[in-house]
Amino acid sequence: MTDTLNIEVTETKHSRIGEVNPENMPFGKYFSDHMFIADYRDGEWTDLRIVPYGSLSMSPAISALHYGQSIFEGMKAHKSGRGEVLLFRPLENFRRFNSSAERMCMPAVPEKIFMDALIQLVRLDSKWVFPNDGCSLYIRPVMFATDEFIGVRESSTYRLIIFTCPVGFYYKEPVKVLIETKYARAFEGGIGFTKAAANYGISLYPTRLAREKGYHQIIWTDAKEHKYIEESGVMNVMFVINNTLITPSLAGKTILPGKTRDTIIAIAKDWNMKVEERKISVSEIMEALQQQKLQEAFGAGTAATVAPIAVIGYNGKDYILPPATENSFSQRVAKHLTRVRKGEEADIHNWVFKV
Numbered sequence: 001m002t003d004t005l006n007i008e009v010t011e012t013k014h015s016r017i018g019e020v021n022p023e024n025m026p027f028g029k030y031f032s033d034h035m036f037i038a039d040y041r042d043g044e045w046t047d048l049r050i051v052p053y054g055s056l057s058m059s060p061a062i063s064a065l066h067y068g069q070s071i072f073e074g075m076k077a078h079k080s081g082r083g084e085v086l087l088f089r090p091l092e093n094f095r096r097f098n099s100s101a102e103r104m105c106m107p108a109v110p111e112k113i114f115m116d117a118l119i120q121l122v123r124l125d126s127k128w129v130f131p132n133d134g135c136s137l138y139i140r141p142v143m144f145a146t147d148e149f150i151g152v153r154e155s156s157t158y159r160l161i162i163f164t165c166p167v168g169f170y171y172k173e174p175v176k177v178l179i180e181t182k183y184a185r186a187f188e189g190g191i192g193f194t195k196a197a198a199n200y201g202i203s204l205y206p207t208r209l210a211r212e213k214g215y216h217q218i219i220w221t222d223a224k225e226h227k228y229i230e231e232s233g234v235m236n237v238m239f240v241i242n243n244t245l246i247t248p249s250l251a252g253k254t255i256l257p258g259k260t261r262d263t264i265i266a267i268a269k270d271w272n273m274k275v276e277e278r279k280i281s282v283s284e285i286m287e288a289l290q291q292q293k294l295q296e297a298f299g300a301g302t303a304a305t306v307a308p309i310a311v312i313g314y315n316g317k318d319y320i321l322p323p324a325t326e327n328s329f330s331q332r333v334a335k336h337l338t339r340v341r342k343g344e345e346a347d348i349h350n351w352v353f354k355v
C-alpha cells in the first residue's frame with residue numbers, strides 16, 4: 001500500500017514481550033504491546049491512533065453494554081521461515097466485518113482504514129508473531145456502540161479497536177459434541193451469519209448444559225425443526241461420507257460464513273474431491289454413522305484450524321467415530337493449510353498477504 005493514512009503512533013516505553021513464553025501461550029490470554037483505535041462520530045471515522053495496549057475508560061451508559069451493538073472479527077498472522085509476517089485472506093475478514101456491521105446498524109469501516117490499521121499494527125508488533133511451531137498472532141478487530149444514552153435506538157458514535165494476542169498450539173484433543181435439539185443459536189432472518197457479540201452470549205447456557213453432560217461443544221441444529229445440522233461452537237462443521245466432503249450450505253444465513261470452511265472447500269476441489277454444500281439432516285448423519293459410512297466429522301475455524309470430532313451425542317446416546325489418522329482428509333488439509341499460511345506452499349489462490 002502506498003499513501004498510507006495518517007495514524008498517530010504512540011509507542012510503548014515498556015514492551016511486555018519478555019513476559020510471554022512462546023512454548024506456553026494459552027489462547028487469548030496474552031496481549032501484545034499495541035492496539036489501534038478509531039472513533040466514529042458525525043458520520044466519519046476520526047482520531048486514528050495506535051497506542052500501548054491497555055484499559056479503556058468508558059461510561060456505564062454506553063449503548064453497546066445495554067443493547068448489544070457489538071461485533072468482532074478474528075484472523076491470524078504467521079511468520080514464514082524467511083521471517084516475513086503473513087496474513088491469510090485478510091480482505092475476507094474486512095468484508096465480513098462490514099457485513100456484520102450492516103446487519104447490526106453500525107457504520108462500515110473503509111477498506112483503507114481497516115487494512116492500513118491492520119498492517120501498521122502488525123508491523124509495529126511483528127516481534128510478537130513468534131516463528132515457533134504452532135504459534136501465530138491472533139488479531140481481534142472489535143467495534144461497539146459508544147453513545148452515552150439509555151433508550152433503544154441506533155447509536156450515533158462507535159469505537160473500532162484492533163488488538164492482537166500471541167497464541168500457541170490450540171488444544172487438539174478430539175472433541176465430543178452434543179447435537180442440540182432444544183435450544184437454538186440462530187434462525188432465518190436473524191443474525192447467525194454475523195460475528196455479533198449476541199451470537200456468543202446466546203450460546204453459553206446451552207453449552208454449559210452440554211459441558212455438564214461431558215461434552216466439549218454443541219452441534220447446533222436449525223431453530224425451526226431441530227432437524228438440520230448447522231455449526232458447532234465457533235466452528236463450521238464438515239463431514240466426509242463416501243469420500244465426499246459435505247458441509248451445511250450458507251443459504252439460510254443462519255451459519256457464520258467461515259473463511260476456514262471456504263478455504264477447505266477450495267483445497268478439497270483442488271484435490272479433486274467431491275464437495276457438497278447443502279442441507280444435512282441429523283438423521284442422515286446418524287444413518288451414515290450406524291452404517292459405518294461416516295468417515296470423518298470435524299470442526300473448521302481460524303482458532304483451531306481443524307478439530308476432529310471423536311464422539312457425537314444424540315438423544316441420550318453416544319456414537320463413536322473412527323479416529324482421525326495421518327491419512328484422514330481433516331489431518332491432510334489442516335497440515336496443508338498451515339503450510340500455506342506460513343508461505344511454505346505455492347500460493348495458487350493468492351491467499352497470502354505479506355505485511
Ligand SMILES: *Cc1c(COP(=O)(O)O)cnc(C)c1O
Binds near residue numbers: 231234235256301
Ligand atoms: C468465527 C466463526 C467461525 C469460523 O470462521 P473462520 O472465518 O473460519 O474463523 C464459525 N462459526 C462461528 C459461529 C464463528 O464465530
